Amino acid sequence: DSGVTQTPKHLITATGQRVTLRCSPRSGDLSVYWYQQSLDQGLQFLIQYYNGEERAKGNILERFSAQQFPDLHSELNLSSLELGDSALYFCASSVVGGGSYNEQFFGPGTRLTVL
Amino acid sequence: GNSVTQMEGPVTLSEEAFLTINCTYTATGYPSLFWYVQYPGEGLQLLLKATKADDKGSNKGFEATYRKETTSFHLEKGSVQVSDSAVYFCALSEYQLIWGAGTKLIIKP
Secondary structure (H helix, E strand, O other): OOOOEEEOOEEEEOOOOOEEEEEEOOOOOOEEEEEEEOOOOOEEEEEEEEOOEEEEEOOOOOOEEEEEOOOOOEEEEEOOOOHHHOEEEEEEEEOOOOOOOOOOEEOOOEEEEEO | OOEEEEOOOOEEEEOOOOEEEOEEEEOOOOOEEEEEEEOOOOOEEEEEEEOOOOOEEEEOOEEEEOEOOOOEOOEEEOOOOHHHOEEEEEEEEOOOEEEOOOEEEEEEO
């Protein structure tokens, strides 16, 4: 158990809908990262927050947004969902915002299925 | 920019075989290097890490040595088991974590 929690574990929805994925980092970690993992792709970095502020942006679509709250939990919002958004979404956390010692701890993931 | 290149999979081996998964990197400075493992249906777990040149990371019988002269961090295990079947990701961190594409390992009994 990494100490990172994600809810829900599974989510099934229809095209055009909007969903929210939730992540609670390990106690003491200030950074939260969101990743997308599709069947035919590796790990795609979406976005990072550090202590409530956006720190880095990866391949995140404009239909997707995220935020980190004062209690450090984070939410990833996916809107106008398309079939191609079906994937595993992972959250990770780390103590630091970056640097050489940026060891990340991953949650179990949310499996999103868009029908 | 920084990058990580892993050998393409899947890699299929018989139980008790020797494993090597190649990983090379490009970096401008002195990154830390990591191997993460993802077992079927699970999230990623840190397998081992090395923070400076010539460091050897090890865990669960896996080893990798940080070779600055060849910019490599190859993952090795002397005798694999069926339970080692997973996807293995090499990564480096100089400022942000940069990920390799992952290598799927299949161990047959």
